[in-house]
Amino acid sequence: MFKLIIVGFLMLLNLEASTDEALKAFKNKDYATAFRLYEKSAIEGDAKAQSALSYLFSNGLGTKQDSTKAMFWLEKAAKGANSTAQYDLGMMYLSGYKVEKDSKKAFELLSKSAEQNNPNAQYNLSLMYYNGDTVDLNVTKAAQLLESAANQGHKVAEQNIGRVYMQLLKFEEASKWLEKNAANGDDSAYYFLAEVYCQLEEFKKAKEWAQKAIDTGNKEAKLLYEKHELQKY
Known part of the structure; x- marks a missing residue:
């Protein structure tokens, strides 16, 4: 991660x-x-x-x-x-x-x-909380630190915070950061956005991002597309 x-x-x-x-x-x-x-x-x-x-x-x-x-x-x-x-x-x-x-x-x-x-300290401290290194594992605390670092422009934190919010089932927050990742050229964010919008039952958006992911050769996106019958939207 x-x-x-x-x-x-x-x-x-x-x-x-x-x-x-x-x-x-x-x-x-x-x-x-x-x-x-x-x-x-x-x-x-x-x-x-x-x-x-x-x-x-x-x-x-x-x-x-x-x-x-x-x-x-x-x-x-x-x-x-x-x-x-x-x-x-x-x-x-x-x-x-x-x-x-x-x-x-x-x-x-x-x-x-x-x-x-x-922000550099916040990022590396978030990693310690995420992995339970020296401290009790705390993904929520890791996310708080990551978002603080990301809001200050820490690029690696920006790339990871959306994925961590997905783990916490905070899909609205996840979508915000994943959209930013995608806009910055991170095509791995396409599939995650498709998954997030399926969870939010925003299937038209899910279809759009799933198709983008499929176009990059993402096989999981194709399975997601078929599972939710996104061709209907």
Whole structure:
């Protein structure tokens, strides 16, 4: 149903900080100046600067590459409620990347990040609820998180939320997202839409989507078409 997104170490860090000069220097590839300014703000307790400093240490930008210091500042930023740092660190624990795998820590960090509406955290946390990984299986909670991520433009969440709503028998909600999937070129959504509209007894729409699915070679759609005698509509 889902694809687990494993993001490269610190690739999504928010490089904004309390000083515009640091971000400007970073964008201008003046990494030495960016490092100096971010370090000053990080030491003063700015969580965004701490997150940025972790990125610079991790990638050896403006300073010597140092994974230990990168992790130190990432943990600082996460404790300082920086949602992106919480997400990155959570994914590291979830995948066992450069740390010992710990699903419990991953769940705690992703939950904190998701509460701040980080769509990537919401998506991966939904996966944990959907699979019952470290937490009791809860498809309804998974759907809530998925929809929140999808509403923020998370593409994989958009592709999956309609299918999860089908499992929950929430066909009206499912149709909304599946229609969007179909409009975005996802022809696998055609069959699901045909099935949803059969459940809603909107057989004219079901016929339309079943035919589209059949045209793509979907054998299940042909069986659905015959079962509900959609040729009558």
